[in-house]
Amino acid sequence: MQPKLEDKTTLSRFVANSFEPDKPKFIERFTRYEDPFLVNTIVLIVECENIVATSFYLTQSKTLTGLLITTAISVRTDLDDFEIYAINAGDALNISWKDMGIKAVRDCISRKNMEGIAPAMTVLNANISANEVALTAQGMTQAKWDGLLAKVEQVRLLNEKQNKMEGDKEEAVAANHQKFDDMWAVTMNICRAGKAIFKGQVRANEYTIATLLKRIRHDGSSPDAIAQRKAEQMAAMIGEWNLTVKDFGLVDSWIEDAEVEIVGTDYKLPTDDEGKLLVDLKEGPYNVIIRRATYEDVVIGIVIKAGETTTTVVELKGLE
Numbered sequence: 001m002q003p004k005l006e007d008k009t010t011l012s013r014f015v016a017n018s019f020e021p022d023k024p025k026f027i028e029r030f031t032r033y034e035d036p037f038l039v040n041t042i043v044l045i046v047e048c049e050n051i052v053a054t055s056f057y058l059t060q061s062k063t064l065t066g067l068l069i070t071t072a073i074s075v076r077t078d079l080d081d082f083e084i085y086a087i088n089a090g091d092a093l094n095i096s097w098k099d100m101g102i103k104a105v106r107d108c109i110s111r112k113n114m115e116g117i118a119p120a121m122t123v124l125n126a127n128i129s130a131n132e133v134a135l136t137a138q139g140m141t142q143a144k145w146d147g148l149l150a151k152v153e154q155v156r157l158l159n160e161k162q163n164k165m166e167g168d169k170e171e172a173v174a175a176n177h178q179k180f181d182d183m184w185a186v187t188m189n190i191c192r193a194g195k196a197i198f199k200g201q202v203r204a205n206e207y208t209i210a211t212l213l214k215r216i217r218h219d220g221s222s223p224d225a226i227a228q229r230k231a232e233q234m235a236a237m238i239g240e241w242n243l244t245v246k247d248f249g250l251v252d253s254w255i256e257d258a259e260v261e262i263v264g265t266d267y268k269l270p271t272d273d274e275g276k277l278l279v280d281l282k283e284g285p286y287n288v289i290i291r292r293a294t295y296e297d298v299v300i301g302i303v304i305k306a307g308e309t310t311t312t313v314v315e316l317k318g319l320e
Helices: 005-029 037-052 054-092 102-110 114-130 132-136 142-175 177-197 202-207 209-219 223-235
Strands: 238-247 259-262 268-270 276-282 284-291 298-304 309-316
Touching: 005 037, 005 177, 005 202, 005 209, 037 177, 054 102, 054 114, 054 132, 054 142, 102 114, 114 132, 114 142, 177 202, 202 209, 238 298, 259 276, 268 276, 276 284, 298 309
Parallel strands: 238 309
Antiparallel strands: 238 276, 259 268, 259 284, 284 298
């Protein structure tokens, strides 16, 4: 599976830590792993960790996401009050209470569409202003109105800050793309050698990316951590796609380095040595083309849902 950037640095660190006590066994079989191999590997990992300041970005992103969700939910509570004001105002309004724009703002919150809240609120605010006298007669106060506007503005600013932070990280990664490729290539090389050395042993799991990734993302996470991850995905309208590519009709025959092209995106990624690929995608439908030399191409459609993992198994048929 193809981990996310922040997972790659963590996984590389795990693999390097496993390699250190096992180094004599590696050297016994393969001369490449003699000193200063481990030192050079650690240098690569540290450089990549420093480039994205992974822990900083993750911590700040989680904090911002939490604030966004909390603030958006509090907006929904205010909207309930404004809906009652509008319903009770009845014919005194210049439009139907259903057309005030309350539902549009509430829908944006429900869909975690943070960018859509501000423009939807602009429409609602204009209608509140045009019907201020009628709404005030039903209990609306200036303080209540100002409070709603303040919360919506906070959502806008928090979302803007989160987007900028993500953009800063992406720029840092793009400027140092080769270093990340080099780090990951070394990590995968260690994993292949480690699985060959410890084949049939439990220790091989320490060099199996799919196993390690499950450990750091799910298996080793508390319920709170898993819930937080889902909340972050929902806020960003992102879901996971978990793909496995295997040989048609064969059991446990995974296809490595199958090219997976997700149409309409920049993704054109290979499956790992267990035939797996795990990527985060914006919510929505996608067409995917899967290719591998000596196999027939396969085209499939997938639908990604925010906060959910979509699992797909594809079997490739060999060319006759």
